[in-house]
Amino acid sequence: MSDHKDTGGPLEPEDSAAENGRTPRKVIGTPPQTGTLLAAEEEPAPQGAGDELDEASAKRAERVIASLFLLASASSVAFIAYYIGWSGRNGGMHGIDRALESNLWLGGTMAVSFLAMAIGITLWVRRLMTSKQIVQQRGDLRSDEPTRQAFTEDFLDGAEDSAITKRPLLRRTLLLAAAPLGLAPLVLLRDLGPLPEKKLRSTYWGPAVAKAKAGGKKGVRLVVDGTDKPLRASDFASPGGMITVLPEGIHHADHALNEIAKAVTILINVPADKFKPAKGRENWHVGGIVAYSKICTHVGCPAALYEQTTHHILCPCHQSTFDATDAAKVIFGPAARSLPQLPITTDDEGYLIATGDYPEPVGPSFWERG
Ligand code: FES
Numbered sequence: 001m002s003d004h005k006d007t008g009g010p011l012e013p014e015d016s017a018a019e020n021g022r023t024p025r026k027v028i029g030t031p032p033q034t035g036t037l038l039a040a041e042e043e044p045a046p047q048g049a050g051d052e053l054d055e056a057s058a059k060r061a062e063r064v065i066a067s068l069f070l071l072a073s074a075s076s077v078a079f080i081a082y083y084i085g086w087s088g089r090n091g092g093m094h095g096i097d098r099a100l101e102s103n104l105w106l107g108g109t110m111a112v113s114f115l116a117m118a119i120g121i122t123l124w125v126r127r128l129m130t131s132k133q134i135v136q137q138r139g140d141l142r143s144d145e146p147t148r149q150a151f152t153e154d155f156l157d158g159a160e161d162s163a164i165t166k167r168p169l170l171r172r173t174l175l176l177a178a179a180p181l182g183l184a185p186l187v188l189l190r191d192l193g194p195l196p197e198k199k200l201r202s203t204y205w206g207p208a209v210a211k212a213k214a215g216g217k218k219g220v221r222l223v224v225d226g227t228d229k230p231l232r233a234s235d236f237a238s239p240g241g242m243i244t245v246l247p248e249g250i251h252h253a254d255h256a257l258n259e260i261a262k263a264v265t266i267l268i269n270v271p272a273d274k275f276k277p278a279k280g281r282e283n284w285h286v287g288g289i290v291a292y293s294k295i296c297t298h299v300g301c302p303a304a305l306y307e308q309t310t311h312h313i314l315c316p317c318h319q320s321t322f323d324a325t326d327a328a329k330v331i332f333g334p335a336a337r338s339l340p341q342l343p344i345t346t347d348d349e350g351y352l353i354a355t356g357d358y359p360e361p362v363g364p365s366f367w368e369r370g
Contacts, residue, residue, distance in 0.1 A: 068120035075113035206357030208247040219353035240308035291342035298335040
């Protein structure tokens with residue numbers, strides 16, 4: 001066998017290349033033989049946990065690991081059994097209660113299965129296998145010059161052979177065939193569902209206030225989410241508190257769940273000396289008690305965390321942070337605009353009431369809002 005110059009990749013059989021009087025040609029796409037991409041070296045293995053275990057301990061570890069695998073298997077079977085049984089019962093998932101129940105059982109069984117499997121495998125590796133140190137070396141990712149040259153030549157050969165420059169009819173019809181394929185993903189955008197149009201521009205606060213005013217009242221009462229109890233300003237007097245409120249009577253609205261999702265509001269008691277009412281909104285708070293939409297203006301998670309000492313409202317999804325003392329302006333994170341503020345005051349009996357709807361759309365800032 002003759003010596004060959006290493007070009008960084010597998011060569012044609014040298015005898016055959018030499019016989020033909022050609023330079024051995026490299027096969028494109030194969031890794032170089034020197035400067036190895038994946039050259040694994042094994043150093044002398046240090047003693048691992050598996051080496052130190054006597055047979056009795058190893059047997060014990062084996063039994064524990066096998067029990068975990070059995071648990072994983074039982075949980076997976078329970079997952080499948082529950083899914084089949086549940087979807088066959090009462091027509092499957094209808095209503096929030098059914099969804100909660102199924103989430104609990106399906107999520108719980110799947111979590112136990114994955115957890116038991118993961119712990120079992122970890123114990124297997126740590127307790128029963130030998131520790132080894134493996135070194136993986138990496139070579140240059142860039143192809144060497146001969147490879148690049150060969151690629152260019154092959155590419156030009158192929159282009160020449162296809163006569164793409166000489167056959168404009170084929171070239172154009174090929175482009176015509178490819179263009180709709182490029183546009184096809186755009187059609188899938190339709191699957192995102194209908195645009196919200198004007199549905200997010202108003203909430204149930206608007207009609208509720210209008211109805212209250214038609215009945216001779218100043219506005220609609222704020223009721224505590226969960227108890228539906230109206231709230232006096234004096235009940236919410238300690239600075240630092242935050243509570244979720246809704247317009248009174250919202251549960252009787254058409255599509256009540258949708259209306260609640262849009263109208264949900266946080267009430268915060270900001271220290272009056274720190275509060276900076278926005279221009280034109282000086283009367284929209286009651287001694288520092290201020291109401292903002294709970295729907296984050298980023299992508300709509302509930303902005304439900306309030307930090308009493310900094311007066312920051314935090315959305316846990318992507319950490320958008322709003323300043324409750326300053327019209328809920330964004331001070332950190334991806335949200336692009338403030339949380340909308342609800343105008344509130346008190347009625348003759350001291351209950352907190354809203355005097356109008358949110359002046360801006362609640363929720364995420366969709367692109368069509370401009
Ligand atoms: S949804 Fe609130 S930060 Fe993303």
